[in-house]
Every structure is written in structure tokens, then in C-alpha cells.
Amino acid sequence: MKLYIKYMVSLRCKLMVKLELEKLGIEYTSLELGMIEIKENIQKEQLQQLKQNLAVSGLELLEDKKSILIDRIKNVIIEMIHVSEEVPKVNYSEFISEKLGYDYTYLSNLFSEVKGVTIQHFIIKHKIEKAKELILYDELNLTEIAYRLHYSSVAHLSNQFKKVTGHTPSYYKKLGKKRKGNLENL
Template structure:
């Protein structure tokens, strides 16, 4: 689960199969009591129809937690972190960053850093499209050292300058699930 809509789908599917839960957060759900095999199968089918997968492999679950932490940080947090991403993830997930980085690369085929930067660029695209902030404000909000740094990274990832991107009316953003 990487978005609010996904959380709503999971809650609905849990209720449909009669599984009470304590909470459903991005990337995880805490279910009350035991789960019967039939309920688990029904849940898997319902989630699959909605384009979601039930993760029960510990490595896959941890990778999803890494993704969720990054997505929450980039897309939903009001303030960006004041520490390194590696320190942030280690503290949040209670694992050594080297282990997290190696696991993530093994499972996803890209580095945590590339995943993080890709999401930052998608967030920058969103802010550009909203047209509420200028590039200086966007660079500050997204913790870039300068507009030039933002522009260089943006061009590296998209092939376009932020200004050129802003002028393209038909350029479509990636969905969070596709990043």
C-alpha cells in the first residue's frame, strides 16, 4: 500500500471478509485475532482484484516499509527530515542502513537513493503543476541546496528543465504505484 486510496481498499476488503483490525497504515495492517485460511484466501483475491498484493514474506514486508517511509516523507510530510535519509530510515525501521540498502537493492533492483530521488522529482513535478510555488520555494521546500541543484537533478531524471516541464501542458506524471 503506497497511498491513501490503497488504505481504504484494504480496510474495505478486511471488513468484507470479517477481519477486525486495530489499524491500517500505509504498508501494513494490524489484524485482531486469528485469521482462518478461507479468510486469508478471500482477502488475497479481493486485494488482487484491486491491484494490491498481500505480503507475508519478511523481506518483502521490510522493503514495503522502506518504500512507505520514503513515500510518506516525500509526499505527505509537511517538513522534510533534518538528518540523512540513511539515519532516518535506520531510526524509523530499527535496522542497520547497510542491511536495508542491500535488501532493497536485491528485491527492487534499484538503490534506496534512486527510489528516494525519483519520488522527490515526482513531488517536484506535482508542485510545478500546481503552480502555487516558484522554483526557489520548491527548492527550499524539497530541501535542495539551490535552484540550480534542483534544476540539474530534475533534468537528469526527466530530460527536461523545470521551466520546460512547466510549459508542457500534456506531460503526464507517474502514479505513485508506478514509481
């Protein structure tokens, strides 16, 4: 039996869900971002208690098939951009389609209908957030960041970055250093 959880997007969320499952004595075979595979069917009372316990932490047990699929799409994208160290060898549409076992056109249309933005726009927003994080860490240069985030060039990354944030990556980096300096002077 598989259960899908909305807003489960980090390792901290996984740990919290694991603790809740253990507290309720629910055995599972797999625990991934957004999904738990339960060993055997659980009682309605346990399921209801799990739902309530997760809600306290801001997580939501999904039951609607469309919501489950949308959340799975989001989790694949988040894992691909924020968690995975490797760049997918295929383009994003193929990667998402293969990972979820659905035709990309179907996934794309459903996502746009429900979320009001395209999958591509969602990916771009997350890539720029990851780029901001990597810029502030100051461990990689822009060429390395562009490669890691699957951009064809630094110029492509810079153009998208400016479109989304209103700033160039170098200006954003200066802002981050300025803020850090101000905090250190407190």
C-alpha cells in the same frame, strides 16, 4: 498480528483495504500505508479471502520477509516524499533506519540486491515526480519546492530534474501550460 500489503501507496488504497477488512469482519487496530495490524489471529479462510479480494484491486498480501522489508522501505520513502508535509529533520538514511528499526547499510544492500537500484536512486526518482507535480500545480516557486523536497538549493533541484527528465523545471512548466491550453481548446 501484522499483515503487509504490496502496492498500498495511497489514501485510496487504504480506504479500499479498510472496506475489504470490514466486509470480511476482520478487526484491526492500525491501518497504515503497506501495513495492517490485526486485533487477533484470523482464520486461514479469512486470510485467503482477503488475499483474493485485494488481488482484484491490484494489491498483494506479502508473506516473504525480504519482500515485506523492501515494501516497507518503499512505503516509508513514498510517505516521506508524497504524503508528509514536513521535511525530515535528519538525513534520509537516518530517517529510514529509525522508522524501520534496521541498520541503513543492511537496508540499502537488501534494496539494491532485490530492486536493482539504490535507495538513493529510488528517492531521487520520487522527489523528481513530486517536483513535477508541484511545478504543474503552480502554487509554489522553485525555491519553495527545493526546500520542501530537502534540496540544498534551486540549482541542485534543477540539475537533478534535468538529469532525470531531460528538461529544466521551467521548460517542464511551459510544457504543462501548453498541454493545459491545448486541452481547454478542444
